Amino acid sequence: MQRTPLHPLHLEHGAKLVPFAGYEMPLNYSDGILAEHLHTREFAGLFDVSHMGQIDIRAETAAAAAATTEIALALESLIPADLLSLPAGRQKYALLTNAQGGIIDDAMLQNLGERFVLVVNAACKQQDFDHLRRHLGGATRASFPLVMALSDDRALLALQGPAAAAVLAELGHDLDDMKFMAVREMEIAGAACVVARSGYTGEDGFELAMQSADAERVARALLSHPPVKLAGLGARDSLRLEAGLCLYGNDITADTTPAEAGLNWAVSKARRAGGERAGGFPGDHIVLAQTPPNAAPVERLRVGLLPGGRAPVRAGAPLLDADSNAVGEVTSGGFAPSLGCPLSMGYVQPQHADVGAELHAKVRNKRLPVTVTALPFVASNFYR
């Protein structure tokens, strides 16, 4: 079991540690999941997400401007997004697809000028790195070799919530001009950080990457500001569920296409049928057939689900229509601390996917009513 550089800090704050993707991670601290969740929505939560992978991608030659274009084009052969128009200092949500159009991971791709960084899910990081090396290493579409590295000496912290920007301002960084999905390199508490204005909670906030050796110092500097409290994976999960965001492995998998997952927006117009650089990524024929302007039927769609009672309806619960036919399955579910009720997400056959559709979930052999609901459940509060 691996540990992140913040392990001592976790113990100091009474963390309940659980195994997650090969790491010993904090599920919650002494305040508990509900308090950490609500604190993040009102002030700011600090999450250790150092288990996630950071893949550094750069060109072997030093010709910076040309390199950026070459790296972007190479990555476009694996990611259905318009990366050529991603300017330096911005990041983009990126799907990695397989030959069947399934999603093998979802990630953030950052353009840092002379290099790109792909921030990937912990459980997928080695597989993603192998995938990149297999397709982009050696002889590739790029006219010069790419140098890729999966960092084992980097940490990642997420500072999330409406007070996040004020805290960074107190640390000397007025980021009023830094919009949602902007990326900037800056020094925080004497450490070189790559800071992105993004997160996984639906709130305004930042994700800060730094050398592992600096992580505890940066975390303590952030925690010295009263609005900031540590929050664990439990709150991270309930926050992202309320925000309608997918958890890789639950809500999207190698068997889910972007159209089924409601992630067509991650397939850029330039890469769709009729676009300037249409297709050219794994599974493109399947993905493009299902994505506008095309409209090939899909077997299922991701929807929000609001249980009628108070019982949480969790992942794996079958979804039934009025005649008790199986029409789908819950992929994430739990209790929503900000709403004070249970909520879920899942896949249903398209004829049952309209907002307002009444279904039942089978939980412990009982049929519980659920209503198809628009996502997100809690409105996002991004700094646009």
Next chain:
Amino acid sequence: MTIKYTEDHEWVREKGDLHVVGITDYAQEQLGEIVYVELPAVGGAVTQGAEAAVVESVKAAGEVKSPLSGTVAEVNDKLEDSPELVNQDPEGKGWLYKIRAENPQQLDALLDADAYRELVRPLA
């Protein structure tokens, strides 16, 4: 007042001609903040060692196995609106249900307070 415990972290206490059932402090601590409790139907039968109730926290669902067989005589209705009582007072106001025991001698095989303390000590 005799209180007995199961290895699955339930407690059972004699009260008049009934037996009160709940989950232990250790169990509520492990589950975390409880947001929903599913109780058995009054008048229904429960079987020793079989699932009789479900206690759900923000993170997970935990099944409650009945420490005794019998008929459910009463359930703690307060838990419907205040499931957090199980966290706050697991062996008091957070009780789950009362049973009319079929065979109170089933109690003999359960753990006494000292034995239960010994069981959870290495887990804490």
